[in-house]
Amino acid sequence: MLSLDALPERQGHVTSKAHFVPEQFQCERATLPGVISSRACVLYGARWVLAPVREVLHLIHGPVGCAYYSSQVRGKNYPVYSTALKEEDVVFGGQQKLRRAIGEALRLQPAARGVLVYTTCAAGLIGEDVETVCREASLQFGRPVVPVNCPGFGGKSQGTGHDVAARVLLEHFIARGPAGPVLENTLNILGEFDVQGDLQEIEQLLSELGLNVLCAVSGRAAVENLALARRAALNIVHCRRTGELLARLLEERYGISYLKGSFFGIAETAKTLKAVGRFFNREDACGHIEEKVAETWRRVAPYLPQLAGKRVAMFFGASRIGSMARAFQELGMEIVFAGAQCGSREDYREAGRCIAGGDTLLVDDASVQELGEFLRRCRPHLMVGGTREKFLAHKLGIPYLVFPQQNTPYAGFNGFVNLAREAAATINAPVWQMLRPARPPDLVILSARRWAGAGPGRRPSSSLSGREGPGAACIPPDPPFG
Amino acid sequence: MSVKESPVKEIPVEGITYDQIKIEKIPATPAYIPRDARLIPAENRAVVINPGYTCMPLGAMLAVLGVRRAIPFVQGAQGCTTYVRYTFCRIFKEPAAIATASFHEDAAVFGGRRNVVEGIRNLVVRYWPEVIGVVTTCSSEIIGDDMVSFLKMARKRLRDEIGAEKEEAVAIVLINTPSFAGSHVEGYNRAARAFLETLATRRTRPNKKINIIPGLVYPGDIREIKHLLQEMEIVGTVLFDIADTLDAPLHPPQSLPYYPPGGTTLEEIREMANAAATFALQPEAGGAGARFLERRFGLPAVVGPMPVGVAATDAFVQALARFTGRGVPQSLLDERGRLVDAMADTFHHTMMKRVAVFGDPDTALGLTRFVCELGMTPVAVAAGTPTRTFGRAAQAIFAEYQHLFLDQPKIFNGGDLFEFEEYLKTLKRLDLIIGHSKGKDIAGELDVPLVRAGFPVYDRFGYQKKPIVGYRGAELLLYDIVNAILDYRYPDDRTQQL
Numbered sequence: 001m002l003s004l005d006a007l008p009e010r011q012g013h014v015t016s017k018a019h020f021v022p023e024q025f026q027c028e029r030a031t032l033p034g035v036i037s038s039r040a041c042v043l044y045g046a047r048w049v050l051a052p053v054r055e056v057l058h059l060i061h062g063p064v065g066c067a068y069y070s071s072q073v074r075g076k077n078y079p080v081y082s083t084a085l086k087e088e089d090v091v092f093g094g095q096q097k098l099r100r101a102i103g104e105a106l107r108l109q110p111a112a113r114g115v116l117v118y119t120t121c122a123a124g125l126i127g128e129d130v131e132t133v134c135r136e137a138s139l140q141f142g143r144p145v146v147p148v149n150c151p152g153f154g155g156k157s158q159g160t161g162h163d164v165a166a167r168v169l170l171e172h173f174i175a176r177g178p179a180g181p182v183l184e185n186t187l188n189i190l191g192e193f194d195v196q197g198d199l200q201e202i203e204q205l206l207s208e209l210g211l212n213v214l215c216a217v218s219g220r221a222a223v224e225n226l227a228l229a230r231r232a233a234l235n236i237v238h239c240r241r242t243g244e245l246l247a248r249l250l251e252e253r254y255g256i257s258y259l260k261g262s263f264f265g266i267a268e269t270a271k272t273l274k275a276v277g278r279f280f281n282r283e284d285a286c287g288h289i290e291e292k293v294a295e296t297w298r299r300v301a302p303y304l305p306q307l308a309g310k311r312v313a314m315f316f317g318a319s320r321i322g323s324m325a326r327a328f329q330e331l332g333m334e335i336v337f338a339g340a341q342c343g344s345r346e347d348y349r350e351a352g353r354c355i356a357g358g359d360t361l362l363v364d365d366a367s368v369q370e371l372g373e374f375l376r377r378c379r380p381h382l383m384v385g386g387t388r389e390k391f392l393a394h395k396l397g398i399p400y401l402v403f404p405q406q407n408t409p410y411a412g413f414n415g416f417v418n419l420a421r422e423a424a425a426t427i428n429a430p431v432w433q434m435l436r437p438a439r440p441p442d443l444v445i446l447s448a449r450r451w452a453g454a455g456p457g458r459r460p461s462s463s464l465s466g467r468e469g470p471g472a473a474c475i476p477p478d479p480p481f482g
Numbered sequence: 483m484s485v486k487e488s489p490v491k492e493i494p495v496e497g498i499t500y501d502q503i504k505i506e507k508i509p510a511t512p513a514y515i516p517r518d519a520r521l522i523p524a525e526n527r528a529v530v531i532n533p534g535y536t537c538m539p540l541g542a543m544l545a546v547l548g549v550r551r552a553i554p555f556v557q558g559a560q561g562c563t564t565y566v567r568y569t570f571c572r573i574f575k576e577p578a579a580i581a582t583a584s585f586h587e588d589a590a591v592f593g594g595r596r597n598v599v600e601g602i603r604n605l606v607v608r609y610w611p612e613v614i615g616v617v618t619t620c621s622s623e624i625i626g627d628d629m630v631s632f633l634k635m636a637r638k639r640l641r642d643e644i645g646a647e648k649e650e651a652v653a654i655v656l657i658n659t660p661s662f663a664g665s666h667v668e669g670y671n672r673a674a675r676a677f678l679e680t681l682a683t684r685r686t687r688p689n690k691k692i693n694i695i696p697g698l699v700y701p702g703d704i705r706e707i708k709h710l711l712q713e714m715e716i717v718g719t720v721l722f723d724i725a726d727t728l729d730a731p732l733h734p735p736q737s738l739p740y741y742p743p744g745g746t747t748l749e750e751i752r753e754m755a756n757a758a759a760t761f762a763l764q765p766e767a768g769g770a771g772a773r774f775l776e777r778r779f780g781l782p783a784v785v786g787p788m789p790v791g792v793a794a795t796d797a798f799v800q801a802l803a804r805f806t807g808r809g810v811p812q813s814l815l816d817e818r819g820r821l822v823d824a825m826a827d828t829f830h831h832t833m834m835k836r837v838a839v840f841g842d843p844d845t846a847l848g849l850t851r852f853v854c855e856l857g858m859t860p861v862a863v864a865a866g867t868p869t870r871t872f873g874r875a876a877q878a879i880f881a882e883y884q885h886l887f888l889d890q891p892k893i894f895n896g897g898d899l900f901e902f903e904e905y906l907k908t909l910k911r912l913d914l915i916i917g918h919s920k921g922k923d924i925a926g927e928l929d930v931p932l933v934r935a936g937f938p939v940y941d942r943f944g945y946q947k948k949p950i951v952g953y954r955g956a957e958l959l960l961y962d963i964v965n966a967i968l969d970y971r972y973p974d975d976r977t978q979q980l
Contacts, residue, residue: 006607031560031584033601035608036553041561063620063661064530065537069565075572077923084530085662090624101529107518108531121559122620122662125590152559153585153621368579369608372738388567392577397734435734 004370007032013365018358022349027364028342030156035367038315038388039341041152043070043120045161049242050148050168051078052193054222055113057105059083061098061130062120066152070118074195074404075387081105085122093126095133102137102145113223114144116168124151146172157342157365159241159318166246169217169226174250177227185280186214187234188250190258191243191319194219195404201412202238202263209277209285217246230254234279236261236272240347241318263411264320264419265327266296296413303424304332310427313337313378315366315385316403322350324384324403329356331420336378339363339371368392382427397435399426522904524897531900534840534920535866537661539617540566541669541698541767543580545677546615546657548722550745553611555601557594557627558619559585572940574701574728577740581605585621594627595635602636603643606652609739612748613653615673623660630656653748655680665867666937667767667842670698674721674762674771681748682755685779691757692718692806693781695771697764697788698842698937699951701729706949707763707789710799714808719750719757721771729947755779759805761798763788763951764844766869787875789951790848790959791855792821817953824957825856828964832856835967838906840864840899840917841936843872849916849935850876852956854883856963860891861912862905868896899924914966931966935959 004010012026031037043066051058051073059081060067067082083101085094102115115137119130130147137145150164187206192199199219206213214232215225235250235258237243247258259279261272270293277285312333314324321338328335335355340347343364351362361374371389375396383393384401393400401423403410408418521527539556543566546554556563563582570578583589583597598616605614618629633654641649657676659669674695692711696704704725711718726744754760755775762772765786772783782805789798795818803810825832835858839849843865850863860880865872872895880891894902903924906912915925918936925932939945949955 007604030586031582032604033584033597034555034581034604035584036563036579036581037560037584038564038567039560040564041559044561044564059529063537064533064535064665065540065565065661066561067530068533068536069561069569071532072568079532082530082533083528084533085620087660087663090620090662097528101527104521104527104529105531108521108529121585121590122624125621125624152561153587153590156586157560367608368577369739372740376735376738388564388571389577391571391575392740394732395577395730395734395736395740397732435732
């Protein structure tokens with residue numbers, strides 16, 4: 001029995017591509033209590049966007065755990081300040097403590113250019129007036145002390161936190177920048193976090209068009225960058241969930257137009273670059289892009305035979321499903337499962353447009369149990385997603401690639417080659433051939449034949465290309481669905 | 483072509499912008515501004531900077547994951563679950579199943595009754611756990627959720643839906659862990675007490691078994707403890723046995739829902755009331771469980787010290803011998819002999835090395851005693867979580883080894899990593915830091931090696947399998963320490979002479 005039957009509320013969150021009607025698909029709902037979901041809280045969402053903002057102090061007003069956990073964002077360590085609320089603070093109120101904490105933090109870090117004060121569940125529930133404290137502290141210290149109103153329960157998912165963060169960045173950092181004429185040939189990238197050097201790849205491509213990146217939210221978001229952001233000529237929205245709201249607000253307020261684009265995948269990268277080129281009237285650069293495309297295809301060619309026809313399952317945060325689906329399909333792979341933790345209707349609509357196969361499962365806010373069942377049903381050769389699902393997939397015998405990535409940039413043309421190389425390496429990793437001990441007679445015959453036929457330099461992977469990939473081999477046949 | 487092949491002769495300093503140099507961390511304050519000395523000690527501040535400890539629910543969730551087919555149910559917002567799952571995944575490299583009550587605005591306004599009643603129902607019909615550890619958070623405690631009556635309602639709902647027999651097969655243990663009232667160490671402590679209070683309720687047929695509550699340790703440590711028991715031919719029960727649940731082999735195909743192998747069974751926990759004695763290896767994490775059994779059934783409770791190093795392991799082994807009447811076998815004496823031999827062989831590397839130790843209180847004390855045994859000079863020892871006894875216990879260790887060093891080491895009972903770091907910066911010389919992964923940046927800043935031990939280690943592989951307890955664990959830790967010293971070039975002594 002599929003566990004969906006036990007929870008009829010979840011039926012609308014799961015569909016196959018063939019039956020996908022964007023308007024009827026259930027998403028942006030609160031997670032059911034009692035499931036093991038990968039969604040996170042509003043504070044998590046706010047930290048996801050704001051943690052890389054440099055030169056300001058990040059003060060978390062809540063119990064110590066919130067500060068402890070949110071010091072790690074995308075696997076990177078950031079210094080945090082906290083009021084570490086204790087029992088007496090919860091009973092008598094923590095505002096006085098917060099006021100002191102802001103002052104002390106600024107005395108210890110006199111060069112800090114501002115303080116971000118994050119609220120948490122505890123601070124929200126005891127009714128702390130964080131805004132007033134922050135306003136007074138701003139006046140007292142002559143620096144922005146900014147409330148980030150993100151109590152963990154304050155939204156359905158981390159997505160609310162992304163929105164809170166976007167408004168904070170606009171009101172307190174971008175809007176404080178001096179007004180001025182539009183800077184020629186400049187742009188911002190919104191929703192780009194510079195994971196493993198993605199931003200450098202993108203910047204390199206844009207600089208070939210003669211364009212400069214003023215600010216990346218928040219891969220390069222020092223106070224100076226943010227202050228300049230309002231004078232850019234264009235905004236690129238790289239991740240819809242974290243960038244689109246800010247782009248809309250910037251358009252409303254400063255008239256900066258924006259375009260949505262992706263730098264994952266060859267076609268997407270080329271398309272985005274051309275669109276940007278058109279905007280800046282640099283169509284002459286298009287030929288050079290085509291050259292790059294051709295060169296990239298040459299570079300990924302060695303990996304394509306290993307990837308062709310392989311099934312991929314994807315489980316991401318929200319907005320990358322569509323663009324990553326295109327990227328994997330360009331590699332000749334088939335998307336069998338696509339899910340997001342907190343995707344919006346627009347994200348799923350885009351995913352529906354991008355995914356080719358009709359049998360592909362689309363799942364919103366998949367729980368651990370559902371993931372297990374769907375993985376068994378889809379039998380992917382590779383799963384791509386965050387760290388939390390990695391170890392479950394491994395236990396089920398499925399090779400796993402972490403995205404946001406852990407080793408090399410995946411964005412841009414070079415990034416695409418990295419993606420192809422790492423996907424191929426992960427699928428063909430020798431470990432997936434070793435899940436069960438080989439029967440001794442086979443081993444003897446096999447090795448005798450192999451060593452007789454080929455020199456030591458021969459690649460063993462070529463012998464794999466003809467048969468079922470390792471991921472599929474170790475998963476038992478489908479249980480009946482429904 | 484020639485440019486590519488020729489090695490770079492000079493570092494081109496000119497023309498590189500700040501942005502292009504790969505710098506992970508840009509200090510907000512230029513180093514030459516001296517800090518306000520009065521604000522360095524944590525007790526003088528309201529602000530906590532880089533805390534080295536987290537809040538209670540994490541400890542309780544770790545405990546629940548050590549029970550067979552058990553799932554923690556967290557009565558709080560989704561972050562309380564997801565952040566902890568993420569933390570466990572990073573430490574243990576294992577899936578960690580933790581269910582969320584999914585608190586949202588409605589729960590904040592109307593209370594969390596619906597979340598408990600529906601959540602327990604959904605969890606049971608979906609995952610069929612044998613044990614549910616209900617872990618509260620700051621949110622539910624501030625709202626004032628009456629968890630006892632909520633759980634009664636949840637049980638009634640379950641009974642109506644799946645029948646009394648299946649409903650009774652699920653044990654529910656409530657662990658009250660308001661985040662603001664203590665650290666993860668206390669969370670584990672409360673979980674130990676809650677499990678025993680709820681399940682080990684009757685002493686029917688006393689037996690000769692020994693209860694072990696290991697505290698916040700790793701699977702490797704638990705395996706080492708089991709090894710000691712096995713060598714002494716003692717039958718023991720480890721409460722919260724994460725040895726297999728958080729270090730499971732890869733054996734596909736797995737049945738779904740995925741439950742890791744191992745863990746303490748419900749029956750074993752019930753049987754703990756019948757045992758001969760309880761050993762809590764970490765007084766602060768698990769001591770409450772041992773004391774409960776002592777109060778309730780008169781079971782002797784041996785609370786600490788954590789068996790790290792020679793003397794503490796000796797004490798543990800001797801106490802085991804005393805309560806079971808078993809002798810210490812030659813095999814353990816041999817292990818001890820190998821450890822002592824290794825200590826003698828490496829002494830010229832460890833002697834007089836100035837070392838700073840930090841971690842959870844009991845781990846920090848165990849490590850401190852061990853570095854003293856190695857002839858090292860502790861210069862600072864910090865417990866992330868303040869306790870009543872830490873200062874005294876550390877003093878006692880130093881008094882024992884006072885002849886080895888001239889200055890009194892600094893003791894931090896509580897405090898944050900910022901204070902610890904600032905203190906270490908004032909020292910003239912420091913050779914080594916021993917502690918968990920949160921100290922990585924401190925070690926980097928001070929340019930000294932960090933030997934990883936304690937909870938949590940998430941930035942290295944294998945540490946969760948490597949014991950530090952017992953004779954063999956101490957030997958492995960000793961080699962880590964010595965090799966860290968050897969890998970690191972000291973300008974002023976003879977460490978390169980093997």
